[in-house]
Every structure is written in C-alpha cells, then in structure tokens.
Amino acid sequence: MSDNSGNSVNTAPLLQVRDLVHEFRTDLGTVHAVSGVSFDVRAGETLGIVGETGSGKSTLARAIVQAPRPTSGAVVFRGADLVTLRGTRLLQARRHLQMVFQDPFGSLDPKWRVRDLVEEPLVAYKTGDRTARRRRVGEVLELVGLAGYSTRRPRELSGGQAQRVAIARAVALNPALIICDEAVSSLDVLIQAQVLNLFERLRAELGLSYLFIAHDLALVKQVSDRVAVMYLGRLCEVGPGEQVYRQPLHPYTRALLDSVPGTATARAAKTIRGEPPSPVHPPSGCRFRTRCPRAEPRCADEEPAMRERAAGHVVACHFPLEGIPA
Amino acid sequence: MSAPLPELLAPGTEPSVARASRARGRGRALNLRIWLPAGFLILLFCACFLWPLVYPVPKPTGGSILEAGLPPLSPGHIFGTDPVGNDVLSRILYGGRVSFEVGLSVTAIGLVIGGLLGTAAGFWGGAVDTVVMRVLDVLIAFPALVLALAIAEGLGPSEMHVIWALSFFSIPAFGRIARSATLALRGQTFMLAARLSGTSRRRIILRHVVPNIMPQLLTFSLLGIGVAIILEGALSFLGLGIPLPGPSWGSMIAQGQGTLSASPELVLIPSAFLFVTVVALNVLGDALRERWAR
Amino acid sequence: MPYANGGPDDGPDDGPDDGAEQVTEALLDIEDLRVTFPGSKNREVRAVDGLSYSVYAGQTLAIVGESGSGKTVSCRAVMGLLPATATVTGSARFQGIQLIGLPEDRLREHRGADVAMVFQDPARSLNPTMRVGAQIAEAVRVHRAVTKAQAREQAVDLLRLVHMPLPERRCAEYPHQLSGGMRQRVMIAIALACRPRLLIADEATTALDVTTQAQIMELLLELQAELGMALMLISHDLGLAGAYADEVIVMYAGRIVEQAPAVDLATRVRMPYTQALFEAIPRLERPAHAPLPVIGGRPPDAATPLPGCAFEPRCRHAEDDCRAAAPPLAEHEPGHRWACWHPVDGAPDVR
Numbered sequence: 015m016s017d018n019s020g021n022s023v024n025t026a027p028l029l030q031v032r033d034l035v036h037e038f039r040t041d042l043g044t045v046h047a048v049s050g051v052s053f054d055v056r057a058g059e060t061l062g063i064v065g066e067t068g069s070g071k072s073t074l075a076r077a078i079v080q081a082p083r084p085t086s087g088a089v090v091f092r093g094a095d096l097v098t099l100r101g102t103r104l105l106q107a108r109r110h111l112q113m114v115f116q117d118p119f120g121s122l123d124p125k126w127r128v129r130d131l132v133e134e135p136l137v138a139y140k141t142g143d144r145t146a147r148r149r150r151v152g153e154v155l156e157l158v159g160l161a162g163y164s165t166r167r168p169r170e171l172s173g174g175q176a177q178r179v180a181i182a183r184a185v186a187l188n189p190a191l192i193i194c195d196e197a198v199s200s201l202d203v204l205i206q207a208q209v210l211n212l213f214e215r216l217r218a219e220l221g222l223s224y225l226f227i228a229h230d231l232a233l234v235k236q237v238s239d240r241v242a243v244m245y246l247g248r249l250c251e252v253g254p255g256e257q258v259y260r261q262p263l264h265p266y267t268r269a270l271l272d273s274v275p276g277t278a279t280a281r282a283a284k285t286i287r288g289e290p291p292s293p294v295h296p297p298s299g300c301r302f303r304t305r306c307p308r309a310e311p312r313c314a315d316e317e318p319a320m321r322e323r324a325a326g327h328v329v330a331c332h333f334p335l336e337g338i339p340a
Numbered sequence: 341m342s343a344p345l346p347e348l349l350a351p352g353t354e355p356s357v358a359r360a361s362r363a364r365g366r367g368r369a370l371n372l373r374i375w376l377p378a379g380f381l382i383l384l385f386c387a388c389f390l391w392p393l394v395y396p397v398p399k400p401t402g403g404s405i406l407e408a409g410l411p412p413l414s415p416g417h418i419f420g421t422d423p424v425g426n427d428v429l430s431r432i433l434y435g436g437r438v439s440f441e442v443g444l445s446v447t448a449i450g451l452v453i454g455g456l457l458g459t460a461a462g463f464w465g466g467a468v469d470t471v472v473m474r475v476l477d478v479l480i481a482f483p484a485l486v487l488a489l490a491i492a493e494g495l496g497p498s499e500m501h502v503i504w505a506l507s508f509f510s511i512p513a514f515g516r517i518a519r520s521a522t523l524a525l526r527g528q529t530f531m532l533a534a535r536l537s538g539t540s541r542r543r544i545i546l547r548h549v550v551p552n553i554m555p556q557l558l559t560f561s562l563l564g565i566g567v568a569i570i571l572e573g574a575l576s577f578l579g580l581g582i583p584l585p586g587p588s589w590g591s592m593i594a595q596g597q598g599t600l601s602a603s604p605e606l607v608l609i610p611s612a613f614l615f616v617t618v619v620a621l622n623v624l625g626d627a628l629r630e631r632w633a634r
Numbered sequence: 635m636p637y638a639n640g641g642p643d644d645g646p647d648d649g650p651d652d653g654a655e656q657v658t659e660a661l662l663d664i665e666d667l668r669v670t671f672p673g674s675k676n677r678e679v680r681a682v683d684g685l686s687y688s689v690y691a692g693q694t695l696a697i698v699g700e701s702g703s704g705k706t707v708s709c710r711a712v713m714g715l716l717p718a719t720a721t722v723t724g725s726a727r728f729q730g731i732q733l734i735g736l737p738e739d740r741l742r743e744h745r746g747a748d749v750a751m752v753f754q755d756p757a758r759s760l761n762p763t764m765r766v767g768a769q770i771a772e773a774v775r776v777h778r779a780v781t782k783a784q785a786r787e788q789a790v791d792l793l794r795l796v797h798m799p800l801p802e803r804r805c806a807e808y809p810h811q812l813s814g815g816m817r818q819r820v821m822i823a824i825a826l827a828c829r830p831r832l833l834i835a836d837e838a839t840t841a842l843d844v845t846t847q848a849q850i851m852e853l854l855l856e857l858q859a860e861l862g863m864a865l866m867l868i869s870h871d872l873g874l875a876g877a878y879a880d881e882v883i884v885m886y887a888g889r890i891v892e893q894a895p896a897v898d899l900a901t902r903v904r905m906p907y908t909q910a911l912f913e914a915i916p917r918l919e920r921p922a923h924a925p926l927p928v929i930g931g932r933p934p935d936a937a938t939p940l941p942g943c944a945f946e947p948r949c950r951h952a953e954d955d956c957r958a959a960a961p962p963l964a965e966h967e968p969g970h971r972w973a974c975w976h977p978v979d980g981a982p983d984v985r
Contacts (some may be wrong), residue, residue, distance in 0.1 A: 207926040
C-alpha cells in the first residue's frame with residue numbers, strides 16, 4: 015500500500031519531507047530554489063536524488079538539516095519535525111543526521127588535525143570523557159581505512175583520504191541517516207570507486223540510510239534503492255532505481271538517460287531542447303515544459319501533481335512516457 | 341606567474357607533486373626573507389631594551405654642554421653627540437624603545453579591540469555588523485593630524501597620548517581586516533560542517549574562526565607596527581608626540597634639521613634606523629604572508 | 635556572406651581545408667614529448683614522460699587520464715602555455731612546423747589560427763568585464779586584418795555557428811549573464827574565430843550538466859564535420875571518450891599506456907589500468923549496490939619515477955619483470971598500441 019508520494023506506509027519512515035519550500039532573495043529577484051518537495055527515506059534504504067545545476071538539490075539538502083531553515087514545509091526525522099525545533103532540542107534531534115559534502119578539503123578546517131576533526135561531533139555532544147572519545151576516533155578511522163592518520167592535517171591528505179576523514183566524522187556519532195551532497199563528484203574515477211565501496215560497506219556494517227545527491231544518473235542508480243529526479247525545484251519522478259532507469263515516465267528522466275555518453279546519444283538532441291530556465295523566473299505550470307518535446311498548452315496552465323503509475327513509482331507529468339523502454 | 345597548474349593540484353593527486361611544482365630555491369629565498377629581518381628586529385629590540393641594562397650607556401638627556409656637537413666615532417660616543425651634549429647612540433636606543441612601545445601598543449590595541457569587533461561583525465552579520473561598522477567608520481573619520489593636535493594641545497604631548505591617538509586608526513583598520521577575513525570564512529563548507537557536528541557558536545569562533553584569520557591579522561600587525569612607528573615619528577617630528585627632551589627618532593630628525601649642513605649625521609642616523617626598521621617589518625610581513633598562504 | 639577580406643571562410647593558405655578529407659600526413663605529430671618541473675629538494679617532477687602520438691585532419695582523438703596523468707600538461711606544452719619553470723623537450727610538429735622551443739611571437743601566430751583550445755571553466759576563461767561580442771571580435775582581429783565592424787559581424791556569425799539562440803542579443807551581454815552551457819559556446823566561438831585546423835577541448839564539458847554536455851559534444855562533432863577540423867578531447871571520463879572519439883589514448887603517470895580506436899578499446903581492452911578505469915565507472919546496466927571492482931593505492935609520485943612499470947604497485951596482474959623494466963609502448967595488434975608485459979585479455983568486467 016502506498017500513499018501519493020510512492021512510499022509505503024507500513025513502517026514509519028526515518029525521514030519524511032513534506033511540501034518543503036525554500037526561497038531566498040537576491041539582487042536578481044526571489045530564487046525559488048525548492049518549491050514543494052515531498053519524499054520519504056525508509057530505514058536502511060538509500061534514496062538517490064538526481065538533478066543538474068539549478069535543480070535545487072543542494073539547497074534541499076541544506077534545508078533538510080535546517081542550515082538555513084526552509085521557508086516552509088515539514089522535515090520529520092525520527093518522529094520529530096526539525097523545522098519546529100530550536101536550540102538544544104534541534105541539536106539533539108539532529109544528532110543522528112549527518113552530512114558529507116562535495117569538496118573534501120573545503121569541509122575540513124585546514125588548521126585542525128584529523129583526530130580533532132573526527133572528534134568534533136563527539137565533543138559537541140559530550141559523549142564520554144576524553145579517553146572514550148579518543149578510542150572512538152581510533153575505531154572510526156580504522157573503519158574508513160585511515161588508521162595511523164590521526165595526526166595529519168588536511169593538506170597532507172589526498173582528495174580521497176580527505177573525503178574519508180569527512181565520512182569518519184559523519185559516522186562518529188553512529189547516525190541513522192547520512193546526506194551525501196555530491197560526495198564523490200570531485201574525486202578521480204578510481205578513488206571514487208573506492209569511496210563508493212566504503213559507503214556500501216558502512217551501510218551494511220552500521221545499518222545506515224543515505225540520501226545520496228548527485229548529478230550523475232549512473233552514479234546515483236549504482237548506490238540507490240530508489241531514485242528521485244529533480245528539476246528546477248520540484249521532483250519529476252520517484253521510483254525504484256531499476257524501474258526509473260528501464261521505464262522512465264518523465265520526459266526529463268528520459269533526456270537525462272539519453273545524455274549519458276554511450277547510450278544512444280544521438281537522441282539527446284531530440285529529447286531536450288534549449289537552456290535551463292532561471293530559478294528566479296521558473297515557467298508556470300510544469301517547469302520542464304520549455305524544454306520538453308511533448309509539451310502542450312495544458313502544461314503551462316496546470317502544475318502536474320505526483321501520481322502513481324506503477325507500484326512505488328510516481329511521476330509528475332500530464333503526458334508521461336508510458337511503457338517506452340530505455 | 342608560477343602558480344601550479346590545476347591538474348597538478350587536483351584532488352586525488354599525490355600531495356608531494358603539488359609541493360614539488362614550486363620553483364626550486366624559492367623556498368630558500370623565502371626563509372632568508374623571514375629570518376634576516378626577524379633577526380634584525382630581535383637584535384634591535386634587545387639592544388634598545390637590554391643593552392642599557394648591562395652596559396653603561398650615557399643618559400639620553402641631560403648632557404653636558406662641554407660635550408656638545410661631537411662627531412661620530414669620538415671616544416665614548418660612537419655616534420657622536422647632539423648640539424645639547426646628549427649621546428646620539430643613547431638617544432637612538434631610548435628612542436627605539438619609544439618606537440617599539442608605541443608600535444607594539446597601538447598594534448596590540450588594534451588587534452584585540454579591532455579584531456574582536458571585526459570578527460563579531462563578520463560572524464553575526466545583521467544588526468551587529470551594521471552597528472560595529474558604523475562605530476568603526478566614526479573612528480576612521482577623524483583626521484589624524486587634527487586629532488593628535490587636539491590631544492596634544494588639550495592634554496599635553498606624551499607617549500600615552502600618542503598611543504591613544506594612533507589607536508583611533510588601528511582599531512578600525514584591524515576591524516575591517518578581521519571582518520572581511522571572517523566573512524570569507526563563513527562561506528567555507530567546514531564552517532557548516534562544524535555547525536552540523538553540533539559545535540557551539542562560541543567554540544566555532546574560538547577554534548575555527550580565530551585560528552584561520554590569525555595569519556592575516558598577524559601579517560597585518562607587522563605592517564601595522566611599521567606604520568605606527570612612522571606615524572609616531574611624524575608626530576614627534578611635528579612636536580605633537582614625545583615631548584622634548586625625551587628621545588624619539590622623529591624628534592631627533594626634527595632637531596637635526598637645524599644643523600643639517602654642519603652635522604648631517606644627526607638627521608641621517610635616526611632616519612636610517614627608522615627606514616631599516618620599517619623595511620624589515622614590511623619584508624617580514626610579506627614573507628610570512630607568502631609562507632602562510634600555502 | 636560577402637566579406638571584403640579575411641572572412642571566416644578563408645583558412646590558412648596551405649593545404650586543403652574543406653570537407654573531411656583524410657590526409658595521410660599527420661596534422662599534429664608529437665614525438666617523445668617530455669615535460670619536467672623543478673621540485674622540492676632538488677628533484678625533478680616528470681609530468682610528461684615520453685609522449686608520442688599523431689593527430690590527423692578530421693579525426694577525433696581523446697586523451698583520457700586521471701589527475702596527474704599529464705594529459706593537460708602535455709597539451710599546454712604543445713600550445714606553449716606552460717609556466718617558465720617548465721622544461722619541455724621532444725618534438726611537436728604542426729604540419730611540419732616545430733612548435734617546441736618556438737619563440738612566443740611565432741607561437742602566437744599559430745595559436746588560434748592553426749590550433750585553438752577550449753578550457754574547462756568558461757567562467758574563468760572569459761573576461762567578466764568585457765561583453766561577449768567584444769571578446770569574440772577581439773579573437774577574430776588577432777589573426778585577421780578586418781575592421782572592428784567586420785569583426786563584430788563575424789562574431790555574430792560565429793555565435794550562430796555554435797547554435798547560440800539570439801546571437802545579436804548575446805553579443806551585447808556579459809559572461810555572468812549567460813548560463814554555463816552558453817558560456818562554453820562562447821568559448822568555442824572564440825576558439826573557432828580563425829578557423830583552426832585543430833581544436834583541443836581540455837575538459838571542456840567537465841563542469842557542465844550532463845544534458846548540456848551532450849549538447850556541447852554534439853555541437854563539437856557537428857562543427858568538426860562542417861569545418862574539417864581535427865578534434866582532441868582531453869578528459870578524465872572514459873565513457874565520454876568512448877562515445878565521441880574515433881581513437882582513444884589512455885595516459886598514466888606521464889606516459890601512454892594504451893591507444894586504440896574507441897570501438898576496439900571498449901571490447902578488447904588490454905592494459906590493466908584501462909580495464910580498472912572501465913570497471914570503476916558506475917554504469918546504468920549494473921545492479922544497485924554491486925561492489926565496484928577497485929584497485930587500491932594512488933598514482934606514483936611524479937618526482938620519484940620507478941624503474942619498472944608505473945602501474946605495477948597497483949596492478950592485479952603484476953609480475954617480477956614488471957618491476958624491473960618499464961614496458962615499451964608498441965603496436966601489438968593492428969591499430970592498437972599498449973605498454974604492458976602481461977596484458978589482460980578481452981572485454982572489461984561490466985557485471
């Protein structure tokens with residue numbers, strides 16, 4: 015049994031995002047970065063979010079962790095709505111939610127040593143005394159394969175090692191959910207594979223859930239159980255990874271698949287046109303209509319709602335692709 | 341242009357490749373530019389403050405008219421004496437004390453007060469930022485000379501008053517530097533990561549912001565000491581600083597003007613010390629900035 | 635399009651320059667190219683360690699490698715864009731003219747007119763204070779004796795050539811007003827201003843979205859066919875290379891480790907490093923959560939080269955002779971070169 019977001023309602027999900035909106039003012043106008051996003055992440059699963067530049071996926075990630083607080087909407091994590099919490103209550107609620115960022119060096123204070131970086135969350139949440147904390151740091155560094163690196167500074171590390179320090183820090187408090195915001199996009203292909211394997215191993219050993227955000231469709235599908243496709247602040251399609259790949263329902267998903275080098279790239283020119291519109295002036299109705307080869311007048315008048323088309327597979331489109339295999 | 345190529349510094353590259361791409365020998369030249377001026381300054385500092393304690397040096401004031409106008413390298417007076425009979429070397433050393441005291445005090449005041457204000461403004465932004473910046477603007481709006489003149493007239497010239505007057509400018513100067521450095525830091529991902537780790541704001545400022553803006557502030561301090569020394573010299577030259585007969589490199593230059601053709605060394609010697617000291621501070625400041633901007 | 639003189643249709647006056655005629659003589663001939671930088675402790679960093687390959691007119695050649703492989707450094711060496719601290723030896727002949735060691739003013743004649751380069755980050759390669767049209771016109775006037783008005787007209791034509799919508803309006807805009815894809819089109823327009831025979835795209839699509847990347851790549855191929863250019867794609871993306879190039883060169887630690895036509899490489903990879911690259915790329919066909927076959931370690935320190943094969947410490951198939959001597963790059967199969975004592979056989983593991 016599923017609700018309209020394509021999520022099972024049998025067990026309470028770990029993370030429930032409902033109608034999340036985030037807008038902010040700039041000199042050019044109001045940027046509608048996230049405009050009504052809803053999804054669930056269940057315990058033990060990895061939900062992947064695919065989106066290109068301007069999709070709002072990074073803003074979404076930050077809005078979920080309340081940094082900064084979203085304009086409106088609900089973020090229910092382990093039963094508590096983070097949007098309504100303040101101060102210590104928010105701190106405690108956020109303890110089991112961690113994040114790994116895109117730039118491995120940017121997320122580490124260059125003046126700190128590895129062991130202090132990993133210890134930081136332990137210190138902040140006052141878990142045990144110094145000895146206990148140091149022991150945990152050692153454990154976690156070993157877990158990510160960096161035993162013996164505790165006294166190094168970030169500039170003495172390679173990109174892959176720095177990212178592993180960031181992962182160690184995220185894992186130190188034994189979180190339930192880790193948000194990976196383009197966490198491997200800056201790494202070389204071979205290092206990227208190493209880090210992805212690390213993510214999988216931690217998932218298995220520690221029972222983690224992930225919200226994996228990236229612009230690379232193959233990458234997202236590789237690590238995810240379910241995949242959500244995001245365009246200009248809204249979700250287009252959510253469903254099991256295999257299914258979204260094999261039977262994409264949204265024209266944008268189709269375009270993304272066609273753009274992957276090596277997969278019938280000649281079709282790319284036909285499945286998507288033009289430039290992405292600005293998030294300051296998003297198109298009315300369906301935001302993808304200005305580039306969609308299937309757009310009709312209805313698409314400009316009416317914003318398509320998320321509807322379930324197959325088990326656990328929802329799409330927001332007036333004219334979804336039906337049964338056209340990838 | 342010898343910035344390393346992006347590819348050589350890309351994540352995933354062996355760090356030694358990045359280090360290795362810097363020109364050979366530049367490291368050695370940099371070390372020279374750090375230790376040579378640093379050594380000189382330390383030597384000068386020790387000479388000014390410690391030498392008179394261990395070695396009998398004639399007093400800088402109250403000289404006997406019988407010894408007036410002696411040229412340099414006279415017995416007992418290496419730098420000679422001034423028209424009033426004071427030993428020039430002694431006046432240089434005690435004048436150096438004044439320069440160091442003023443330079444260091446003004447910079448310390450600026451660093452602490454200005455640094456605090458600027459960091460607060462940069463970190464909290466909003467109303468705090470506006471208020472602090474307006475306060476700093478007020479301070480910086482005071483014209484230097486007029487202020488020093490007013491203080492000297494109203495309260496009488498003295499070393500303390502010079503320090504107050506100069507602090508009026510070092511505080512906003514440091515404030516702006518600290519603020520922009522903090523603002524630049526706020527955009528860094530590791531600040532967000534620290535917040536998400538649960539670290540308190542206070543701890544973030546102490547452990548993340550301060551260590552990262554310190555290099556910039558310290559470099560600026562060194563240059564600032566040089567500026568403060570020059571300004572003290574200028575004020576004393578104008579009679580608004582250290583009152584005569586107290587020694588100061590600036591007032592020595594002013595005094596020496598009268599006998600420029602007869603005894604040019606009375607102007608040249610303090611000028612030389614002023615020049616070399618400030619150059620040493622500048623070179624050291626630049627070199628440290630390079631070293632720390634790795 | 636009538637032009638008094640120096641119109642965009644006029645190429646350099648030697649050799650045929652229309653259509654995609656294959657000339658057997660190479661357009662660009664690199665032989666034993668070596669680039670070293672001074673390193674710390676009196677050591678030398680060997681960024682490029684004996685590179686030899688050729689590019690032919692109308693061909694698309696991809697050079698693939700990770701960071702530190704030397705792919706970007708080698709192209710910049712050919713274009714003379716390396717810092718003065720770099721030592722470049724070897725030969726790089728463009729239509730017979732030796733480019734290495736050429737004085738700057740002579741090199742400038744070739745840059746843009748014969749060989750042009752498009753870089754990765756258009757935001758940094760374009761002057762933010764100059765309008766887009768002016769920058770393109772400036773590129774035109776470097777090599778052609780035309781008036782400002784003519785150059786501006788040609789700028790509009792060039793934007794049309796790269797499928798920029800509303801080219802006249804774009805010319806009046808500043809780079810920050812354009813999207814990433816549009817900026818890259820401007821960069822391509824600038825590169826094409828004087829109809830170069832060879833266009834080098836150095837990670838030109840890396841910073842772009844995948845949909846924009848597909849559009850830009852299609853554009854490059856279309857321009858190549860239309861203008862009869864040779865195209866060199868420098869990338870870390872083996873998938874991109876395989877999809878768009880005729881021939882692929884794989885570089886590791888400053889050397890070529892494998893070179894083959896793109897079709898052959900995918901199905902008959904030989905060098906273990908290339909195989910590792912293929913296996914590490916996430917693929918849509920793979921099931922989720924399948925562990926990626928990885929190799930540990932990192933590329934060797936370019937300041938301390940090993941006597942044997944540079945990949946040996948990380949290679950699953952390494953044997954003793956791999957450590958003793960570096961395998962030479964040789965054409966073991968027709969059209970397929972590799973440098974390996976114990977090459978692997980057949981298709982990479984795509985499971």
